Amino acid sequence: MIRVGVNGYGVIGRRVAYAISKQNDMELVGIAKPDPDYKAKLAIKRGFDIYASCDADRVASFDSKGVKIRGMLSDLIEKVDIMVDCTPEGVGAKNQKIYDKAGIKAIWQGGEEHSISNFSFNAYVNYSSAINAKYSRIVSCNTTGLIRTLNALNNAFGVKSVNAFLVRRAADPVEIKKGPINAIEIEKDMPSHHGDDVKTVLSNMDIHTVAAKASTTLMHLHDINVELKKNITKDEVIDAFRKYRRIMLVSAEDGITSTAHVMDIARELGRGHGDMYEIAVWKEMFVNDRRLQYFQAIHQESDVVPENIDAIRAMCNIETDAEKSINKTDISLGIGVSL
């Protein structure tokens, strides 16, 4: 049984810890967080062991709030084979030294640079390269979404080039200090960094992206223009996407015309946290010879969660076959609903 720790218990950390607890080939040893807030209290209700990642002089605050800890982050590190680092952007890089010193494996999230591990992961694309790896980085939610559907298209038809526009959600639901409340904010860097991030996994992809932020907390929306290497029909594209459980086809014909509807499906499916692990792709797409344009919605809080689980399996060599790991993960999380 692989012993796993989760360092950081925010939007991603909580979900990764939950997903680990649903696997039968790994054990969640504990989670580390810096303060004893309501998330700590709820972690205890889940039966998770808590380790304090704050400075020693602030440990008393856990006691005073009635949040029992099992030790410090350093204690957790000693007990695990691999740590999933879900700390805020930039903090993860600082943690690398202590993981290195302890000789444990580690996974970082997309907020960190590719250079932290020189290996960026997506289960469909490069699972086998992750086997026995010491370090890896799960690409960000947007990048994961782009990779999932572009990889499907590339495998089916060959992708010549991609031009994507990302309407980003401006904040997560619980990030109440972030805006904008009433504006659209452009990403001034054109192209945006997302295209280059895709290439950390799909190195040969010719992709150009730009982005803007909208006043919403639910999901990102992508408008993706692809030039394929051969002529296609809409049915062929839909079939190509259908092969992947982590892509969910939705349709305005069923009344699904917004990110609110997609998240409503997630809540109806009864997943942990009301999450949508799949990339939602609208069947209402534009197809003309080799040209394809489609909308997809990305649940920024959760689409990377199954990727983390698969990365653990590959890196710890519990399962060498990508498809078997993906199946296992998907079944455990209820992924793969067809409407």
Add this chain to the structure above:
Amino acid sequence: MIRVGVNGYGVIGRRVAYAISKQNDMELVGIAKPDPDYKAKLAIKRGFDIYASCDADRVASFDSKGVKIRGMLSDLIEKVDIMVDCTPEGVGAKNQKIYDKAGIKAIWQGGEEHSISNFSFNAYVNYSSAINAKYSRIVSCNTTGLIRTLNALNNAFGVKSVNAFLVRRAADPVEIKKGPINAIEIEKDMPSHHGDDVKTVLSNMDIHTVAAKASTTLMHLHDINVELKKNITKDEVIDAFRKYRRIMLVSAEDGITSTAHVMDIARELGRGHGDMYEIAVWKEMFVNDRRLQYFQAIHQESDVVPENIDAIRAMCNIETDAEKSINKTDISLGIGVSL
């Protein structure tokens, strides 16, 4: 085994159907809805039988979308002992005739007038009056929230008068056509109707309410000023609320300072639809002699759900003891978390 139908499968209907399916003393015979959208498809995935509540000439649309129905609404009516009507405001009143003709019991939601049943229900307050009742109405989400906490205070200290300000959420998450996007809208009727609605259950309550709408989909927020019949301390108030599982005490000391945090707790608790059945009351309250002022947050999508379940039990005389029904309902839905 009481046979229950749910007519209307929107925000409330879906949740009531789900809650019924979690009870071991009642059976969800089926749900009725007028169109074969994604919610119909997901109902089938839940194993619910679907009945069409549209005109006969539109039934074919269910077939063409691949949504198998078990019959029309009239067929469902024949098979049930009681119908929970969750149709849109005003439609429920029109349905009364057909329930009456069929001789079945019926429950309406707060969008309908008190006069539809001349009996408005809250499990804590008037469960016993509902026993064997033919018709009842579950008061609205806001009214349910007011009644829960005011009843607790009244039982503990006696309530002399109440002055409440309701900041209403302007739309449910899935109501993407409703605004405002960037404004606060006043309710021009002063007092608002909510106070009178409370009196349909707590007939002697001296209560005055006003309301405004804010640009949010998550929860209503109430600012409640109460004059009690005796001097109180904050600890006494907190103890009074703690006696009721359908009230959840929260605190800014745990990092809970907004409706987004309250709904984050709900998602973390893993309830159906990520719901918060409890009324969240902040421990940060103002107490001075007989005066109490507190904030509470109401999850408009779900706080009435357990009330519907208890009403079914009372009306169908499965359980004559209020406390036993409430316990049963709460256990089935995971209600009663203490942070």
Add this chain to the structure above:
Amino acid sequence: MIRVGVNGYGVIGRRVAYAISKQNDMELVGIAKPDPDYKAKLAIKRGFDIYASCDADRVASFDSKGVKIRGMLSDLIEKVDIMVDCTPEGVGAKNQKIYDKAGIKAIWQGGEEHSISNFSFNAYVNYSSAINAKYSRIVSCNTTGLIRTLNALNNAFGVKSVNAFLVRRAADPVEIKKGPINAIEIEKDMPSHHGDDVKTVLSNMDIHTVAAKASTTLMHLHDINVELKKNITKDEVIDAFRKYRRIMLVSAEDGITSTAHVMDIARELGRGHGDMYEIAVWKEMFVNDRRLQYFQAIHQESDVVPENIDAIRAMCNIETDAEKSINKTDISLGIGVSL
């Protein structure tokens, strides 16, 4: 002096009436509106004459609210040479008969179909074709924005093809009933109608558009991909846009990174209604050989206002030279600010 009426006094009608009142070669005879609300009271404060466009039996409501009218819509029609119809989408088409019967000229807005007049107008592109025209239609805010910048590019470099993504504002500031509050809504028709609407003015443009709605009231944002007929540099593109006063170049280097900043500029400029008549184009653009990608922001409430004024001049043959009319309009409204 050309006598002009404005029928409809909502978001667009009010601004067109204001702009007419700023011209020295036309006279605003009056405005017609169906109810005596605050906008009617403010119109009187501006010195505008009001005509009632309601049914005869509702005229009394104007009196009872203290809003003095000069007659009915039919009276206004008799007094004018040309009517600018700013009634809600679909209503304008019904009005065509009465304008026709009265033998007056008329201008419709972009909510109506091109077929209403078989002539769609943009001052830069087809002013001369509007001379002496009986009817014309000012294309919508989005279409006007696309035409302004694409026409500039076409004149300078030749446009081979266009692929644009429109993030639409979901409602105007005063449309408090419209949402979404927290979602992104896709336009299910791919391509969207906007490209075809551009072709009603720029008939040879090869343009493809898709759209989504964001939760904001301020401005639309366009991401525009253009393939030009020759290689370009960023400086050349900026120079091409600079030739047109109705295009305003903005830059993230000056702290302008969102639609909120663009509208802040408008308020600072002291225009009527705090409007931004210009299309704001960011200097942060992507240029590569013949390829250009840029962001532009469209103030949906006002960019069509100067177009209406120019159309009046052309149709009534007050001024035959497009450039002279545009100059006159721009000076009267303070258009043409260079940051």
Add this chain to the structure above:
Amino acid sequence: MIRVGVNGYGVIGRRVAYAISKQNDMELVGIAKPDPDYKAKLAIKRGFDIYASCDADRVASFDSKGVKIRGMLSDLIEKVDIMVDCTPEGVGAKNQKIYDKAGIKAIWQGGEEHSISNFSFNAYVNYSSAINAKYSRIVSCNTTGLIRTLNALNNAFGVKSVNAFLVRRAADPVEIKKGPINAIEIEKDMPSHHGDDVKTVLSNMDIHTVAAKASTTLMHLHDINVELKKNITKDEVIDAFRKYRRIMLVSAEDGITSTAHVMDIARELGRGHGDMYEIAVWKEMFVNDRRLQYFQAIHQESDVVPENIDAIRAMCNIETDAEKSINKTDISLGIGVSL
């Protein structure tokens, strides 16, 4: 001619500078700001002289952006009789030393503490106390709004006690980094600080306030409960408010039911920046014997602007009569519209 400087050129500073430039008994010597952004460029277009308030080593950035400065903040200080400090919260306090050293008068905004000047100002209430004062503080937008209407009620009927709920706008339009996007955030301190702030001007007022933040940028909304010292009628209350030009009565009967409508009026009135200097009070109020409850909307960007102008006049002893100063200010800014 009094020589006035404005230090800080954000939301408030820009408006105060504009208002000063509209007075014929004072001269805007210049404005100081720390960076050469678009607001600096627009200030130059207004004809305002700019002084740099940054460190000396950053002055070059003004040059490189083409923003010509007349000197440093220290140069501006030497040229003025009085400085209106509109720097961000907390910065103003640091500036006090340099104003003191230079021997100039100074006005701070409500973000600073009362103790900065030990005198907080409202033109209606304590103009005469400001005469010849060296320092004063204009209370915040919310406090100014509360004082305006409570002072009117107190003068007319006597106010016994006040209980107010403030639904605060969460960010200004241009503050695109602030949220929440979709939540209501409580102010955990009960009572909130606003009541005490009112007492810095109306020292004998018995007032209790609580607050929450809504996802909007336009205006604050107040629900105000007042117990008066005698019985009142609605007409008497309306008459009492009508005596003050800086209070604007609005009504749902005219279609004004939200803060968006109030700001729409402001834009229609053609004021600088589309501002609403008046406190908007709804005629739809609740009156019962000595009890009054009313809604008011506060334009956080501008209601304090006329107060700043009056404070300058009093402190510099240009005008000793409050009413004359208020008249002068109101006429210059177009304040006092009756709908």
